Each structure stands twice: as structure tokens, then as C-alpha cells.
Amino acid sequence: MTEIETNLTENESQVTQNHSITVDEMAKSESVSPKRGSTTRQLVMAALLAALTCVATMVIAIPSPLKGYLNLGDCVVLLSGWMLSPLYGFLAAGIGSGLADLFAGYVVYAPATFVIKGLMALIAYYGFKLLRNKAGNLLAYIISGVVAEVVMVLGYFLFEGFLYGFIPSLVNIPANAVQGVAGIILGCILIKVLERLKFLD
Numbered sequence: 001m002t003e004i005e006t007n008l009t010e011n012e013s014q015v016t017q018n019h020s021i022t023v024d025e026m027a028k029s030e031s032v033s034p035k036r037g038s039t040t041r042q043l044v045m046a047a048l049l050a051a052l053t054c055v056a057t058m059v060i061a062i063p064s065p066l067k068g069y070l071n072l073g074d075c076v077v078l079l080s081g082w083m084l085s086p087l088y089g090f091l092a093a094g095i096g097s098g099l100a101d102l103f104a105g106y107v108v109y110a111p112a113t114f115v116i117k118g119l120m121a122l123i124a125y126y127g128f129k130l131l132r133n134k135a136g137n138l139l140a141y142i143i144s145g146v147v148a149e150v151v152m153v154l155g156y157f158l159f160e161g162f163l164y165g166f167i168p169s170l171v172n173i174p175a176n177a178v179q180g181v182a183g184i185i186l187g188c189i190l191i192k193v194l195e196r197l198k199f200l201d
Contacts, residue, residue, distance in 0.1 A: 046088040049080045053096025053117075058104055065171040066160060068109065073097055074152065074183025075190060077117050078145050081124025082191055083200065089125050094118030108163070116155035120148040137195070141188050149180030 057073030064070055077093040084092060097117035101110040127144025128137075135143065153176045160169040194200055 042085060042088045046080075046084055046092040049076060049084065049092040050096035050099075052076045053080065053093060054100045054103070057097055057100035061104060064175045066164060066168060067106075068156065068160070068172060068176075069104070069106065070175055070179045071100070072182065072186065073100060073117075074120070074149065074179060075186035077120050078124045078141075078148060078183060078187035079190060081121035081144070081148065082128055082141065082187075083194075084121075084125075086122055086125050089121035090118040093121035109159075112155070112159040116152055116159070119155070120152055123148040123151055138188065138192070141191055142184065145184040145187055149177075149184060152180055153177055 053073050053076040056076045057071040060070075060072050062070040073096070077097060080089045080092040080096075083089070094114040094117050098110045098114035101107065101113050106113075124144045127147055128140045131140035131143055134140075153173060156176055157166075157169050157173055160172060163169075
């Protein structure tokens, strides 16, 4: 084989290798980039979870000692954080819970509820994301849910403290804590069922 033929062979090999690398890079970029329609799917899921949050909040509403009410909406609030992006999770949890307050006649609570429940979803999202590789999915769900519910209890205590006084507002802490525990248990059960059904894939 002449020197010219050797150089041609090497050049062809290099071109083939570069083409292969380019194709691989394109495939990787396509697999990492969001699928077409993923934004639509997030919007649909956010709307669905907002509606479910509203319904779950209103379907069982037990008056609390100080003008609020206990409900099962927290489990769907946590699901919103675990299943959606931070923005959509915040909006689904906040809007769904805030609408429930409006429909149930607790108008004064609606703005605070929007913020508190939205923050719960954010905490659930980032807490799970931070812990899942270290602690496993289930423990990450539980820990992120506990932190989110602690924020809920403290948030409503501060809000009601400014409305009714901080000493009277202490009476709602145990009731909100019970609601939080129920939300964590139901939320973890539901998210594991959805995982088993491969709904989150």
C-alpha cells in the first residue's frame, strides 16, 4: 500500500469516526431534551391535580378549633410537588387549595393558603430531588413530606397569629399536625401506587 493510499484510508476512518460521534451526540441531546408535548402534558397534569386538590380539600372539611378546617387536600398537594415541575407544582397546589377556601367560604384564608400550599409543593419537589439518590424514593417522599407539612403548620400558625393573636392560634397546631400526618401517609400510598402502575414513567 502506497503512502497516499494509507493517508486516504486514515482520512476515511477519521471521517467515519467523526460522523459516528456526531450521530451519538445528536441522539443524546434528543434524549435529554424535553419531548415534544411535554409542556402540554405538564399543563394537563397541573390542571388535573389542581382540581383534585380542590375536591380533596372540600370533600371532607372538619371545622378546626379556630375558624379554619381540617381536610385531606395535603396528600394531593404533596403529589403535585412530587409529580410536576416546581412552577406547575406550586400553581397546582396553590390554586387548587385557594379555590377550595373560596368555595367553602373561607375567603380570608385563600391568599395565605395559595402561598403556603404552593410552598409545600416546592419543598416536596426539591426535598425529594435532593434525597432520592441518598435515601431511596420512599424515605425521600416521607422526609420531604414531613418538612413540607411542618412549613404548613408554621405557616398557618403565623397567619392566624396575626389575625387572631398568637396565643389563641396555638390551639390549631395539633389539628394541623394531624392533618399533616394524614397527608403524608395518603400521599406516600398514592405515589407508590402510581409508581407501581408506571404512571410516572
